[in-house]
Each structure stands twice: as structure tokens, then as C-alpha cells.
Amino acid sequence: MPETHVLFVEDDDVIREATQLALERDGFCVTAVADGLTGLERFRADRPDIALLDVMVPGLDGVSLCRRIRDGSTVPVIMLSARADSIDVVLGLEAGADDYVTKPFDGAVLVARIRAVLRRFGHAGYRPNGANDGSGDDGSGESELRFGDLEVDREGMEVRKDGEPVALTPTEMRLLLEFSAAPGTVLSRDRLLERVWDYGWGGDTRVVDVHVQRLRAKVGQDRIETVRGFGYKLKG
Known part of the structure; x- marks a missing residue:
């Protein structure tokens, strides 16, 4: 290697x-x-x-x-x-x-x-919470999901907004995959630190907040909602 x-x-x-x-x-x-x-x-x-x-x-x-x-x-x-x-x-x-x-x-x-x-x-084998046994989908039988004007191909690791490709960094992609696995569910900052940043210990939640801001700028400011005191959720 x-x-x-x-x-x-x-x-x-x-x-x-x-x-x-x-x-x-x-x-x-x-x-x-x-x-x-x-x-x-x-x-x-x-x-x-x-x-x-x-x-x-x-x-x-x-x-x-x-x-x-x-x-x-x-x-x-x-x-x-x-x-x-x-x-x-x-x-x-x-x-x-x-x-x-x-x-x-x-x-x-x-x-x-x-x-x-x-x-x-090296996220080729990454499966967000809620994913099934390796098919690349979210447990619903779909690998390509749509949230309004936003399309997320979780198997192909591609995102489109209004039909146009959206360039995401790998960290931003992992963050969006985590949200898309549980649309409408509030995800805490600590959970996102553990799942997206692979922290097995406490981390600085500013890392999450700034990346959510960057992701919003690319997929739509209203697509990811802040739930004060709890975290964030993806609007379906």
C-alpha cells in the first residue's frame, strides 16, 4: 500500500x-x-x-x-x-x-x-444511518432521492439542483447523505460529529455549523432547517 x-x-x-x-x-x-x-x-x-x-x-x-x-x-x-x-x-x-x-x-x-x-x-463504502445492507439506498428501495428541486444519487455520489450538478466536497457529501437518510428527522450536532466526522470523542460543534452553512449555500438556504436547541433537519 x-x-x-x-x-x-x-x-x-x-x-x-x-x-x-x-x-x-x-x-x-x-x-x-x-x-x-x-x-x-x-x-x-x-x-x-x-x-x-x-x-x-x-x-x-x-x-x-x-x-x-x-x-x-x-x-x-x-x-x-x-x-x-x-x-x-x-x-x-x-x-x-x-x-x-x-x-x-x-x-x-x-x-x-x-x-x-x-x-x-475514502467513502466509497460509506453508509449513512438508516441505509440497508449495502445496496446504497436508504432502506426505502431507492438510491436516487428527490427533495423539491434537489436530487441526491446516494449510490453514484452525485447531487443535482434544478437538474444541474452541484459540486460538493467529500465532507459536504457525507453531511448531505446523513441528512438524506432521514429526511424530516432532527439530527443533533453530536450525532453529526460522530457520523460525518468520525469522532469517537467530543468535538467542536462549530465544525458542523460552518459545514451546514456551506452546504446550504450549494443546495438551497431553506433546504436544511435549524431546530434551535436540537440540531438540523432536511426538509422533504
Whole structure:
């Protein structure tokens, strides 16, 4: 099995070198660079499997770099931020990052997050709650579902709105699949963190909220309803 190639953009020499060594010990192939412009060059040249981007790097900051990556790629992105309450966390998620890790971080936690994201992106065998024994449908005998002007092909992993294809990132697709498996049912943020982000532990619900906002912008603002104090549901 080929090694997973990680692009790591971090300007702190100590953190960059220590993290690179830790990831390589866990079997990852790591390209580590100190600034965003070099990171963009290496991303375009190497086509890594996942990108770890520190928010505050010179040349091209991590949020802008994430946005440039998202312009033409759905490669998973994890942002690294020094403060859990930083607005940079939300900005990174809004730019298209799939998750974030707060510094200082434990190497084992970072590896677990990377592996969780990679499992999500290898989602060919993904079955949302409510799916049956492998047919790719939702238990109703249908793999292609319609919600107003929105069509979801859960077997072909395709979405159309008004007949036009909708480009979703793998995380957004998993989120929509989870909603489409139980239309009209309120799904809590904790359930979505567990099912979509593969968290077996508590996570930051801002990750869910920002991705729901991004998904709404693509499938329709009124298609996913907020149920205050409980979570979200897909309107049929």
C-alpha cells in the first residue's frame, strides 16, 4: 500500500521538524515547508493526499492557502490554530477546511484526526444511518432521492439542483447523505460529529455549523432547517 503523502505548512522550525518526525514514524510521507507560497507550489507539484496548514504562516496565510487549494481540489485540509476560540478557526472552515486541530497538540491526537479525515474521504463504502445492507439506498428501495428541486444519487455520489450538478466536497457529501437518510428527522450536532466526522470523542460543534452553512449555500438556504436547541433537519 502506498504511503499517504502529507503536505505540512508550518513556519515554526521546532514544531515543523518535530511533527514531521512524528508523522513519518507513523508511516506518512511528509513534505514540510515554512511558508504559504511554497506550500501552494508543493501542493500543485506533488498532489498530496492531505494538507495540514497552520493559520499564521508568512507569504500566503493558511486560510488563503486553503481557499486556493479549494479552487481546484477536494483534497482534505486540516487547519492548525494556536487558539481554540480564534476567529481564524471559523475562517479556515469557511474557506473549505474539513477539520482543525488546536496547538499545542499531542502527536497521537493529530495522527488520529488525520486518519479519521482520510477514512471519511475514502467513502466509497460509506453508509449513512438508516441505509440497508449495502445496496446504497436508504432502506426505502431507492438510491436516487428527490427533495423539491434537489436530487441526491446516494449510490453514484452525485447531487443535482434544478437538474444541474452541484459540486460538493467529500465532507459536504457525507453531511448531505446523513441528512438524506432521514429526511424530516432532527439530527443533533453530536450525532453529526460522530457520523460525518468520525469522532469517537467530543468535538467542536462549530465544525458542523460552518459545514451546514456551506452546504446550504450549494443546495438551497431553506433546504436544511435549524431546530434551535436540537440540531438540523432536511426538509422533504
